[in-house]
Amino acid sequence: MRPQFLYEKNLQGVANSVKRxxxxxxxxxxxxxxNGAASIxxxxxxVKISQPLVASLVDDLMSYGMLLDKGVGESxxxxxxxxxxxxxxxxYVIGVDINLHTLNLAVFDLSNKQIFREEIKYFDLxxxxxxxxxxxxxxxxxxxxxxxxxxxxxxxxxxIPGLVDAKQGLSHTHLSVAENGLARVLGDRLGINVLLDNDxxxxxxxxxxxxxxxxxxxxxxxNLSNGIGLGMILNGELHxxxxxxxxxxxxxxxxxxxxxxxxxxxxxxxxxxxxxxxVKNIREAVDKGQPTLLANYKKENKKIDLRAVVEAILQxxxxxxxxxxxxxxxxxxxxxxxxxxxxxxxVIIGGKIAHAGKFVIDPVTMxxxxxxxxxxxxxxxxxxxDLLDDSAxxxxxxNVMRSVxxxx
Amino acid sequence: MRPQFLYEKNLQGVANSVKRxxxxxxxxxxxxxxNGAASIxxxxxxVKISQPLVASLVDDLMSYGMLLDKGVGESxxxxxxxxxxxxxxxxYVIGVDINLHTLNLAVFDLSNKQIFREEIKYFDLxxxxxxxxxxxxxxxxxxxxxxxxxxxxxxxxxxIPGLVDAKQGLSHTHLSVAENGLARVLGDRLGINVLLDNDxxxxxxxxxxxxxxxxxxxxxxxNLSNGIGLGMILNGELHxxxxxxxxxxxxxxxxxxxxxxxxxxxxxxxxxxxxxxxVKNIREAVDKGQPTLLANYKKENKKIDLRAVVEAILQxxxxxxxxxxxxxxxxxxxxxxxxxxxxxxxVIIGGKIAHAGKFVIDPVTMxxxxxxxxxxxxxxxxxxxDLLDDSAxxxxxxNVMRSVxxxx
DNA sequence: ATTCTTTTATAATTTTTTTTAAAAGTATTC
DNA sequence: GAATACTTTTAAAAAAAATTATAAAAGAAT
Numbered sequence: 001m002r003p004q005f006l007y008e009k010n011l012q013g014v015a016n017s018v019k020r021x022x023x024x025x026x027x028x029x030x031x032x033x034x035n036g037a038a039s040i041x042x043x044x045x046x047v048k049i050s051q052p053l054v055a056s057l058v059d060d061l062m063s064y065g066m067l068l069d070k071g072v073g074e075s076x077x078x079x080x081x082x083x084x085x086x087x088x089x090x091x092y093v094i095g096v097d098i099n100l101h102t103l104n105l106a107v108f109d110l111s112n113k114q115i116f117r118e119e120i121k122y123f124d125l126x127x128x129x130x131x132x133x134x135x136x137x138x139x140x141x142x143x144x145x146x147x148x149x150x151x152x153x154x155x156x157x158x159x160i161p162g163l164v165d166a167k168q169g170l171s172h173t174h175l176s177v178a179e180n181g182l183a184r185v186l187g188d189r190l191g192i193n194v195l196l197d198n199d200x201x202x203x204x205x206x207x208x209x210x211x212x213x214x215x216x217x218x219x220x221x222x223n224l225s226n227g228i229g230l231g232m233i234l235n236g237e238l239h240x241x242x243x244x245x246x247x248x249x250x251x252x253x254x255x256x257x258x259x260x261x262x263x264x265x266x267x268x269x270x271x272x273x274x275x276x277x278x279v280k281n282i283r284e285a286v287d288k289g290q291p292t293l294l295a296n297y298k299k300e301n302k303k304i305d306l307r308a309v310v311e312a313i314l315q316x317x318x319x320x321x322x323x324x325x326x327x328x329x330x331x332x333x334x335x336x337x338x339x340x341x342x343x344x345x346x347v348i349i350g351g352k353i354a355h356a357g358k359f360v361i362d363p364v365t366m367x368x369x370x371x372x373x374x375x376x377x378x379x380x381x382x383x384x385x386d387l388l389d390d391s392a393x394x395x396x397x398x399n400v401m402r403s404v405x406x407x408x
Numbered sequence: 409m410r411p412q413f414l415y416e417k418n419l420q421g422v423a424n425s426v427k428r429x430x431x432x433x434x435x436x437x438x439x440x441x442x443n444g445a446a447s448i449x450x451x452x453x454x455v456k457i458s459q460p461l462v463a464s465l466v467d468d469l470m471s472y473g474m475l476l477d478k479g480v481g482e483s484x485x486x487x488x489x490x491x492x493x494x495x496x497x498x499x500y501v502i503g504v505d506i507n508l509h510t511l512n513l514a515v516f517d518l519s520n521k522q523i524f525r526e527e528i529k530y531f532d533l534x535x536x537x538x539x540x541x542x543x544x545x546x547x548x549x550x551x552x553x554x555x556x557x558x559x560x561x562x563x564x565x566x567x568i569p570g571l572v573d574a575k576q577g578l579s580h581t582h583l584s585v586a587e588n589g590l591a592r593v594l595g596d597r598l599g600i601n602v603l604l605d606n607d608x609x610x611x612x613x614x615x616x617x618x619x620x621x622x623x624x625x626x627x628x629x630x631n632l633s634n635g636i637g638l639g640m641i642l643n644g645e646l647h648x649x650x651x652x653x654x655x656x657x658x659x660x661x662x663x664x665x666x667x668x669x670x671x672x673x674x675x676x677x678x679x680x681x682x683x684x685x686x687v688k689n690i691r692e693a694v695d696k697g698q699p700t701l702l703a704n705y706k707k708e709n710k711k712i713d714l715r716a717v718v719e720a721i722l723q724x725x726x727x728x729x730x731x732x733x734x735x736x737x738x739x740x741x742x743x744x745x746x747x748x749x750x751x752x753x754x755v756i757i758g759g760k761i762a763h764a765g766k767f768v769i770d771p772v773t774m775x776x777x778x779x780x781x782x783x784x785x786x787x788x789x790x791x792x793x794d795l796l797d798d799s800a801x802x803x804x805x806x807n808v809m810r811s812v813x814x815x816x
Numbered sequence: 817a818t819t820c821t822t823t824t825a826t827a828a829t830t831t832t833t834t835t836t837a838a839a840a841g842t843a844t845t846c
Numbered sequence: 847g848a849a850t851a852c853t854t855t856t857a858a859a860a861a862a863a864a865t866t867a868t869a870a871a872a873g874a875a876t
Contacts, residue, residue, distance in 0.1 A: 016456075017831080017865075041855060048424075050833050055856070072840095078854025079840040163783070172783075218650050230749070235645050241751020242626050245784045248748040253741060253779065255664060263781055333661060337745060340656040341638070343649020371661065373671055375571070375580075376653045425833075425863080449823060458865050463824075480872095486822020487872040 023407070024049060024057055029066065030405040032086045033110065037070050039081030058084055066090045086110045092148060094139060094156040094192070095396035097199070098174075100125050100226070103135070104389075105142055108397045112210065116146055125161075127177050136189050154404060155193040156186065157396030159202035161229070165244035166197040195400050199223060199392050200247055201238055203350050203385075204231025205402065206395030208238075211348065211387045218344040221385075222249070223392075224331075224353035224360070226275040226306060234342065250274065254333055272330040275306040275353060281323055282309055292319040310355045324356065325363040332367020339372055339380050350385035357384050431815070432457060432465055437474065438813040440494045441518065445478050447489030466492055474498045494518045500556060502547060502564040502600070503804035505607070506582075508533050508634070511543070512797075513550055516805045520618065524554055533569075535585050544597050562812060563601040564594065565804030567610035569637070573652035574605045603808050607631060607800050608655055609646055611758050611793075612639025613810065614803030616646075619756065619795045626752040629793075630657070631800075632739075632761035632768070634683040634714060642750065658682065662741055680738040683714040683761060689731055690717055700727040718763045732764065733771040740775020747780055747788050758793035765792050 027047040032038060035046070040058060044051045061067040062084070070083040088111035097104035103123040107116040120138065125131065143150065160182075162173025169183025178185035187194040197205075204221035207213040213221070217236045223229030230249035232239040240246050250270035251263050258267030271277070283304050286295050293312045297304050312320045335347060349360055361382055368377050385391050435455040440446060443454070448466060452459045469475040470492070478491040496519035505512035511531040515524040528546065533539065551558065568590075570581025577591025586593035595602040605613075612629035615621040621629070625644045631637030638657035640647040648654050658678035659671050666675030679685070691712050694703050701720045705712050720728045743755060761768055769790055776785050793799055 015866090020831090039855075051856080052834090052858085053832060075841060075854070077842055077852080079842090079856075081855060234642050234647055237643050239642055239750070242753040243751060243784075243787050245787070246749065246751040248751075248781065248784060251748050251781060252745040253662070256662075256741075257665070265779060265781070333664075337660040338749070340659050341654065341746070341749070342647070343651060343654040343656075345650040371673060373656065373659060373673070376651075376656060379651050379653070428863095447823075459824080460826085460866095461864055483822070483873060485874055486820080487824075487874090489823060 021057075024053070025061060026405060027407065028054065028057055028061065029086065030407070032067070032084065033401060033405060037073070037083045037085035039073060039083055041081060043084075088113065090152075091154045092152055093154050093397050093400045094142075095393045096135075096139065096156060096158045097202075097393040097396065098125060098135075098158065098160040099199075100161065103138065104393050105138060106393050106397075107142065107146060107148075112394075112397060114393075116142060118142065125174055127175055129177055132175065132178060132185070136186065139190060150191055153192045155195055155400045156190060157202075157400040158182075158186070158194060158196045159199045159392040159396050160196065161199045161227070163245055164196060164198040164201075166195075166201070166240055167244065169194065169196050170244075171196060195396075195403055197240075197395075197399055198229070198231070198244065198247070200229030200231040201240065202231070202395035202399060203229075203387075203391040204233055204395070205238060205398040206387055206391040206393070207348050207350070207385060208233050209398035209402075210394045211385055211391060212383055213346060213348060216346050218342065219346045219348060220335075220338055220342065220344045221348045221350055221391075222335075223351040224275065224349055225351040226279075228270055228274055228331075229351070230338075232342070232344075249334065249338070252334060252337060254330055269330065269334045273327040273334070275309075275351075278323055278327055278353075279304060279306055279309055282320060285319065285323075290319055293317040294320060306352050310352060313356050313359050321359060324353075324359060328360060328363035329367045332364045333371050335364065335382075336368055336372040336377065339368070339377050343376060344380055346381045346383065348383055348385050350388065350391050352389075354384045354388055360384065432461075433469060434813060435815065436462065436465055436469065437494065438815070440475070440492065441809060441813060445481070445491045445493035447481060447491055449489060451492075496521065498560075499562045500560055501562050501805050501808045502550075503801045504543075504547065504564060504566045505610075505801040505804065506533060506543075506566065506568040507607075508569065511546065512801050513546060514801050514805075515550065515554060515556075520802075520805060522801075524550060526550065533582055535583055537585055540583065540586060540593070544594065547598060558599055561600045563603055563808045564598060565610075565808040566590075566594070566602060566604045567607045567800040567804050568604065569607045569635070571653055572604060572606040572609075574603075574609070574648055575652065577602065577604050578652075579604060603804075603811055605648075605803075605807055606637070606639070606652065606655070608637030608639040609648065610639070610803035610807060611637075611795075611799040612641055612803070613646060613806040614795055614799040614801070615756050615758070615793060616641050617806035617810070618802045619793055619799060620791055621754060621756060624754050626750065627754045627756060628746055628750065628752045629756045629758055629799075630743075631759040632683065632757055633759040634687075636678055636682055636739075637759070638746075640750070640752075657742065657746070660742060660745060662738055677738065677742045681735040681742070683717075683759075686731060686735055686761075687712060687714055687717055690728060693727065693731075698727055701725040702728060714760050718760060721764050721767050729767060732761075732767060736768060736771035737775045740772045741779050743772065743790075744776055744780040744785065747776070747785050751784060752788055754789045754791065756791055756793050758796065758799050760797075762792045762796055768792065 028043055031043055031046045040055050044054050066087055067084050068087045070085050072080040073083040088109040091110055093108045095106040101124050103120040105118045106114045109115050160171050160174055164171050169181045171182045175182050183194040183196040200223040203223055207221050213219040219233040221231040228250035230247040251268045253267055254269045254272055255267035259271040260266055261268035261271045282294055286298055294304050297308055309320055313324060353360055361384060365382055387394055436451055439451055439454045448463050452462050474495055475492050476495045478493050480488040481491040496517040499518055501516045503514040509532055511528040513526045514522045517523050568579050568582055572579050577589045579590045583590050591602040591604040608631040611631055615629050621627040627641040629639040636658035638655040659676045661675055662677045662680055663675035667679040668674055669676035669679045690702055694706055701723060702712050705716055717728055721732055757768055773790055795802055
């Protein structure tokens, strides 16, 4: 059987029996992917297929090389079970995390291990065929470097900032040079299926699959870097809205008397809270002689960027902390709107600012206490991401596996 | 077979074969309920069960009296199909729409027809056992009046304002005298299963099942009466949040310099837009001698309430229209936040103010044009409800059927 | 009137499950 | 520490369920 069999859904002109068998295989693979090694008995309970049938399906998958016999496991008072697990080298997934100035690449095996990881700095995102070409080149060279045959790659998962229509595989904000849609163009050139989504949503998927949102049903993930992104898990599912435009948290109204936003509106959250503004404010203050650790950066001719600011905060820089606190007041205001509307069980802060840990969590919590109806907000936990810079990349893997292993 | 068989999910100690059969029956009933009469061939396609099996299942359901043979239907170029439909008198659903001052009761048959309907005015909602008793009395007298045996009632669906935890059957804001939870208390006393939800969410379910949200996946339903309620259909499912507190649209921040809200916060949307405020403002203006049709109400010693205001607007009363316009500006601001966050395909305005039709739609549209990013808002249709005062009641029926006929 | 479609019924086959039994342990008792 | 009773897992046989294939029925189109 071709490894791709999992991918082929809604097959037409194929007997129903074949589809049903595929679905059965998928259920088993799905359970092993999400829950790790399991015995026949455990699989039976999980997938609701009878034991003789599960045994025979597992046999099949073993003979295809997709499953491995892990030997006998611990008993709970009887015969020891035979454990089976996914052959993590049976297939691979390519993860591509596109940022404005950096490109992160990874190859995952079926145990979610990164068997390859590369961070390419100064890889500036621009809407040109040159960019597309070098993106493809980078991926191609990674593939040939690994020496894994193309058929072994289940899909390429891509995370990209801006407006994205995941269903159609379109990136509206960036790389619109890809005429037939970014997903299709890249897919055609690489000869591998491509799955696209917005960075904040990909992060949310990463958190749901591998981070703090595991087993949670209603979780909001903030991507706090230079801008503000929002990915939402609602009723256990990623919410993208009609066109994939959901999550424009940065452009909700916070201050009607505020500043003009680049989007044309007045008083958007992003005019008050964002990494960009934080850096800008601090740079201006440094120029005016504000005492802060970051002043040294300037003296040493190092760039004051968001990373530097967070570093200073972690070193206890009073001024930078104060600046962050001010932003968090506004951010909290915005979050309260979200919480009132969506009643999530958890809010996860990710992105570069998440490195600041309690220095973000505490002031945002304070702001929420002030502005939120406590009956609602007390049900919501506010935390920083564990995955941090890896969450989007991990999310691409989660997105691919979610898509491939989805039932129905 | 007992009619209640559809209701019994997650049965324990029952053979898998029985559960599977139940699921098959449910699929067929579900299709017939949602799509009306169908031939065996149509059912086969819809439920993905083979034709001989569907035929035998339909036979079974006919023998139980749940399905009726509707005779032959139109042909599309071959033998005419035998059509089957639900026996609409096989079971009934009781709908209860609790409002602050009015109680709406209905009994639905399986074709969604209201075979009984009663509007009880001046039935003021208060947190007392007296209220509970008279509620039960009203329902009981309706049942006995109809002369339908209790077993024939599939469930009671209830719509109630305020914070509701539908999963647990709890009403937090109103009727907290019901100690074990409103749903259980009423269920025990009536001897019929009770399904509870918040009024705005029930309306959303009504719109999704019977109104303008049919076939839409992401729809927001506003309940504009004295307060502001919000029910959300996201990814095709009702969104309730972790505790059922989602939808507190009235308490999102709109004006940081604004007035104190009764919730303790400053500048909530409800301090700027709500039927209550509208009426209050108009009353004050009338007292000050403002020329308006509503001034006559006062002279005639009639009460100026929301209904009167809407009537005046529909008669073209310039002042009332102007007051509504002002509110709609704020409402539009709030809606923009929703649209930016959730990217819905439609926003439906319901509640008493929905009777104003274009007098609400037009100013809100204008406000949205002003405050929203057009790329996103242009994907969202803004309409008034068709169901109007019936939407919550219809929603209770939809809620019951959704729950009973849900797969898995 | 004949051919073609579509629907329904029946028979044959396949798939899946239930049942039963065997295998391989653990826990307990003497 | 061996013997026995009890559990859990797996395998095989028997039974049931569901599907596919086929045929018949009923009407439409030509």
